[in-house]
Amino acid sequence: MTNETMRAMWCEAPNQLELRQVPVHELGDDDVLVKVAYTAICPWDVRAFSGLSSAVAFPRILGHEVAGRVAAVGKNVRNLQVGQKVAPDMIIKCGTCRACRSGRANRCLRPTFLQYGGGYADYVRVPQRNVHVLRPQTSLKAAAFMEPLACVLRGQDMLRLYPGEVELVVGLGPIGLMHMQVARAFGARVIASDPIEARLEKARALGADWTVNPNETDLGQFIKEATDGWGADAIALTVGSARMVEDVVRHLAPGGRLNIFAGIYPKDQVHLDPNQIHYGEWIITGSADSTPENMARALSLIEAGIVQTEALVSHVLPLEQLGQGFEMVRNRTGHKIMIEVNGEAA
Ligand SMILES: [Zn+2]
Ligand SMILES: [Zn+2]
Structure with missing residues (x-):
């Protein structure tokens, strides 16, 4: 993937958004490259974009409610196939702090949040332990709700x-x-x-x-x-x-x-x-955020049809209309606003 570029909605500073070509992420041995199908807009993204969240550093690519397909894997990754449907957990917990070791990884003391850039781009990169595999028949739009659920x-x-x-x-x-x-x-x-x-x-x-x-x-x-x-x-x-x-x-x-x-x-x-x-x-x-266990349980509720998530999507916008999507969330237009990055029928 070296020398290749991808589209990304780049936030140079709060309230600044532009479509840019940026290098595709390089993969470490334990990393997975995911080709993004859909990334939903979370009110958190809008708050971060507005510069109202002091924890968020710029420049960055936002977007943490992601579903897509495996595009490439690092050399230590054995159990994933290219093309497989996945939902990447975009918040990387340290796994070793007191919070992580007491069942509260959601309060991890050393998280790396969207370390490599978020889902408003053609690709995201996460460590393999952050990848949740979907059943082949699961809707990618529905699975993009794993994190908020x-x-x-x-x-x-x-x-x-x-x-x-x-x-x-x-x-x-x-x-x-x-x-x-x-x-x-x-x-x-x-x-x-x-x-x-x-x-x-x-x-x-x-x-x-x-x-x-x-x-x-x-x-x-x-x-x-x-x-x-x-x-x-x-x-x-x-x-x-x-x-x-x-x-x-x-x-x-x-x-x-x-x-x-x-x-x-x-x-x-x-x-x-x-x-x-x-x-x-x-x-x-x-309650704040979620643990990897909450993520796995959320995905099973989506896949079992116990929680209907795709029904919450009121608007699907192309990547370059992310700014309009933020505006819609700000104005409480519709329900969930979904960005179609590399969408597909399923
Ligand atoms: Zn969210
Ligand atoms: Zn931790």
Whole structure:
């Protein structure tokens, strides 16, 4: 692959994007080169692109929700064939820090995130241990959701649902729509809340037990009626807002669990009555990113059809329209915006 070039949407600095020809990655002995089919846009990409994430250094190629096919392998890679469908995990954990060794690789102390450049390019390169192999019949568009679904699974694990419980999902972007499906797969009934009608419609199509527009209906009253006055056993808050934390926590039932799923920027404080937590025996949790185990489980839910992800794709744009895609995510247009890099029918 030496001397070859590839297309990449290059971010020289925040808010600067241009289509460039750059050298194709050189492969180390344990590396895998993946020809990118689809890379989905994550709100994180948009925040990083805007320069709002201090951890992100420029220049870089963004894009971490990737699916494609093996294009080449290093000489130590034995169990992958060129052409095989894969989903590369773009976050490389060190594997040896205290977090990695205590089941929390998502909080790895020495991660290399998109070290080699992300998925808004013809190729990505990852170590072979970061490659998840897909079944031949798996849709590459569906598999590009492995990473966000892995984060959702981590958040849902915190909620420890029992069958028959009621979960409130607040915010029905692609993330909320996946929370909803996972909660239902655990046997919970879901109240899905969002002020955008198209999102409520999508939630209904994907099996929400109840949908509520909180601008039109009193959410607290609605939850009371739906649960015979008990409250929500679990809440997944997918909207990054301290006011929303204060607002939704009061809907918890005794023993209720809240997952603060989204980061809150700019930084903020919440005001809570600790007596409510004490007497309500509430459990307030957070979750961030995902582990390699979460990724593997996410992929099996996609491949089993238990979580429908391809149904969340509202727009597919060519690579050079990435900037427009970022704008659409910023304006909450549609659901998931997918970039087709080297797309294919399957
Ligand atoms: Zn993501
Ligand atoms: Zn680590």
